[in-house]
Amino acid sequence: MKLILAIIQDKDSQQLQEKLVKGGFRATQLPSTGGFLKAGNCTFIIGVEEEKVDDVLAIIKKNCHTRSQYVTPTFLMPEAASSLSEPIEVQVGGATCFILPVDKFVRF
Amino acid sequence: MKLILAIIQDKDSQQLQEKLVKGGFRATQLPSTGGFLKAGNCTFIIGVEEEKVDDVLAIIKKNCHTRSQYVTPTFLMPEAASSLSEPIEVQVGGATCFILPVDKFVRF
Amino acid sequence: MKLILAIIQDKDSQQLQEKLVKGGFRATQLPSTGGFLKAGNCTFIIGVEEEKVDDVLAIIKKNCHTRSQYVTPTFLMPEAASSLSEPIEVQVGGATCFILPVDKFVRF
Ligand code: NI
Ligand code: NI
């Protein structure tokens, strides 16, 4: 058993949840924020047998998109607030996944 | 030291929190959603010495109930939306627990 | 790669996020509650190379403060509700950190 912690964009969460259920996987979803953009994201907790980890990662990869987004540089570099003010384009999204070992798994 | 991640129903969270405190355990609670029913649930993070893991699991088992709930099958199987429309009874609740190894624990 | 789960007070979260970004670390923030006071706190998830774990812990220690707070003892000891009613001073805050092993880390 492994625990996958996947941090993804809100926009991809519903589709990912549906595809995981369709693949026979159970996921719990936690609202989260963070990263450079403070954009809304969410964190999936997915418990999975070791031999199915790659299947889950493939589903995540397929359903979590990288997108372009405009941000004001003052957010990224507050110290540059006076000199820069035009929004710039950055890549956001995709998925950040941690695969953690599990000592024991129980359901009641 | 072990980290217990326990996903339980919202309805059981207050009672579980109280019983954990009474048992001398500290728990952090994160709002979450997911599973088949998308019903509100929450995720407890509990740090505990290895020899106390079973005590915590016993408290979780005792305070997290399985319940019957009615859902429309179209949610479970969207592809069957036209043919099925009566709500069906399913079992929800209980607790899903992952016990994770911890390399190091610090408090400041 | 290690995963740091840090539970801190809401009041410290913005400053901690800024200092982590400044140090080149990425953190995801999850709203949480719990502990004795039920005060709002939040849980940071920080993925970090093993040799940088102490750097991150130093940033957390520096930016998460312990504070005095008044609570009514009836919350801490409901059974004493009738005999005690004056608020008492307790120490809250700081940070509780779990450092977890990571089997694998992927970004898409
Ligand atoms: Ni797509
Ligand atoms: Ni009961």
Ligand code: NI
């Ligand atoms: Ni300070």
